[in-house]
Amino acid sequence: MELIDLYLALFIAFFKIGLFGFGGGYAMLPLIQREVVDLHQWITVADFTDIVAISQTTPGPIAFNSATYIGYTAVTELGFSTGYGVLGSAICTLAVSIPSLILMTLVSAFFFRLKHNRWMQASLSVLKPAIIGLIASAALMLMNGHNFIDYKSWIIFGVVLAASLKKVDPILLIVLSGVAGLFLYPA
């Protein structure tokens, strides 16, 4: 019974993330963090940051990656076996995709009428800059004591920010910061 409730809660949370996840990628992070860290506490904020790091080094959209990962860990952390965890992953991934499936099916039917529709244009006029604000809030929410433990964290942050603005490959930057972590934080 406990498991069914968890599956249901996971489904609703990720359906909501799919439905309100405008802007894709980083713009969806504050919403995901709010649902899975703040409201349901399925994972900690440090775990959440690790998922984002894993997402940045593996293929595929962040929304799918976090759905798959959180679906598995939320179930197995409660002591259920791997098989139930895999089912949790599948439920979350499906839930986050269903809103897109419904909306894209509708849009495909009305596509050319929607394109130049001024109501559509008007809705997007404020939404687009708002999405930039959501991405900024994703960065601000992760600038906390769990992820920034001392001055060394800020040095890594500064170096990676500068390198990323110079278009250095993000995967390379993550690998290098991992190596830097090994040297900066001796056992």
Added chain:
Amino acid sequence: MIMSIIRQYWELFLVFFKIGAFTFGGGYAMIPLIRNEVVGKKLWLDDDEFMDMLAIAQSIPGPIALNTALFVGNKRLGFKGSLFSGAGVILPSFIIILLVAVVFTQFKENAVIERVFKGIRPAVVALIAAPLLGLGKSAGVNIKNMWIPLVVALSVWLLKISPVYIILGALLLGVSHLVYLQQRLKK
């Protein structure tokens, strides 16, 4: 006859499986690869259709890669086609993240892994913050509407307002601005 129909579904699945498996960084990083496959190799869309589809995929909630896959699948073979292209783009990251989740949860408490992630966490935040300027420019953020991303970022970060309300508010504000302009035009 039947074989050729099955082959068309299989082809849709395969093309988007490839897109899902080889695009790191999600969303915007995937666009050149999708274009190369769908416009360049398969001729499923022409360039104009591709640009229009991209605009729609970005205006609808959900991961951009999924929305693109669903649109192309639907255009090729209807609703059933979108199920195949959608499954194709989801599966690679599902399999990879599931493996990561199963393995990573075993080693999470490992001291070496923890040191590596101490280095990676601040880097993740820098990678989210770095594209903000460029994205802001392409979303049409200027001096006049700069208050929108600022208010959004601060209210999600400090006031803990749910991104769901931000999205709904932004849509409402955009539409009521158009209504206001139309009323003023009438007078």
